[in-house]
Amino acid sequence: MSLPELSDITVNQSNELLSAQYTLPLPQFRIVLMSLSKVNSSKSSVGSVTITSREFAEAYGYDVTDCAQIMRDAIKSINKSPINMIVEDRLRTFHWFEVTDVPRVGDEGVFKIQFSKSIEPFVFELKNNYSISEFKYVKQLTTLFQFRLYQWLKDGQFLGMNNFQKGSNGSHSIKFEIEWMKERANISGYDDWSDFKKRILQPSVDHINASTNLSVTYEPVKTGRKTTHIRFYVLKENSVDVITKPIRPRLKRRPKVASGSDAHGKWARTNIALLVGYESELKDYDPSEKLAIDDVRRLIDYYKVIGSKFEQKERELEVKERVESKANSSTK
Incomplete structure (x- = not known):
């Protein structure tokens, strides 16, 4: 295949x-x-x-x-x-x-x-x-919860729950209890809504939006003062060419090798390629987008490893300008 x-x-x-x-x-x-x-x-x-x-x-x-x-x-x-x-x-x-x-x-x-x-x-x-x-869509998903959520959002009307509402233009909304989702995906902990949202839900929704044919938004639903359910709003995209914001790649961990060795340099070059490629994708998506400043600092460290002084100085200047710009805007 x-x-x-x-x-x-x-x-x-x-x-x-x-x-x-x-x-x-x-x-x-x-x-x-x-x-x-x-x-x-x-x-x-x-x-x-x-x-x-x-x-x-x-x-x-x-x-x-x-x-x-x-x-x-x-x-x-x-x-x-x-x-x-x-x-x-x-x-x-x-x-x-x-x-x-x-x-x-x-x-x-x-x-x-x-x-x-x-x-x-x-x-x-x-x-x-x-x-x-x-x-071609599900193979892009990188956690079991992303896959389960994708299926629930796409085919949730078949679960036999009274939680599905049709919208216009082929859209629909569907509501799930948080504990129901956690139980089926065998997720323990994350009892606080903000923690569950930050560590489980939002990364999964971002990945589904970026990698599949679904466009998803959501809002929390409270029972009393506690967030117990989530209502999702789903639109299935007809075009596979929908432009979505790129997802930052996961960088390679530093291998247990001597500093200055070939393996050390190979690791640095690999991560440089990942971050610079991601930066290019961000610019294609929106010319105003930039790498996170922590990632620019990582690039500086990688360039030091491989001895690329020109690129190192360029990135150091970029960090300096962005830090100064942020400081100036905060004092206005």
Whole structure:
């Protein structure tokens, strides 16, 4: 499977899985997503599905030399994260996979996965009451909560709750209880609304807006004096070319290597490329946008590592001018 083909495939699952409770770390979650994308959900199970380490790396942006080990570790532990679902007033526990067949060693390989018999009714022979998600969007999501929230916002009218309202131009609004969302995504803590909003909700909404075909806003809903629910306003974009503000990339952690070594320089150059590329994307989005000043200071440190004195001095001048400008505006 090459990247052009990824744009044509979907991830299908029954609506019962929309409200099921489960949690998966990112690599395991991505294994499940790609496995679901390999399934013809209108037909019965054909046994195992096959994923290669190269296509997994291509889809998710991993280094192909690291990908096989990432997949081995993820598949090994995936059934430690079962699915809990209420079926006919009983709590049932399912496991994702029944059989896995993976290469023991090597940088590349073919991985074979077979869904468990208990999960098959929610994945295969789906005639109605099921959710369809385009893989080109869901593969961009980087946490399980982002994926769950995306599905709830897109298909929440099928959850059987009296919380869905149609709007104009294909828009809709939908209200969810905060504790209901946390329970289904196995999120503990974050009892304070401001903490949940800052650390879980807002980053997820920002990522969905930037990476998928949904435009989402929201407002808190209080019961008494406590924020207990969130009402979301959702518009599904018809165009895949909608311009959205770029998301800052995650920088690489400094490796445990000697200062001045080749590996140290490679790390600095990688992060320079990430930040400068992000800066360019910001300018394309809005010419007035700038890197956060802390990121400019990071660039200065990286340029020091690789000995680029010209770029270092330019960025030092930029920091000085921005600090002075901020100080002058605050005194007016």
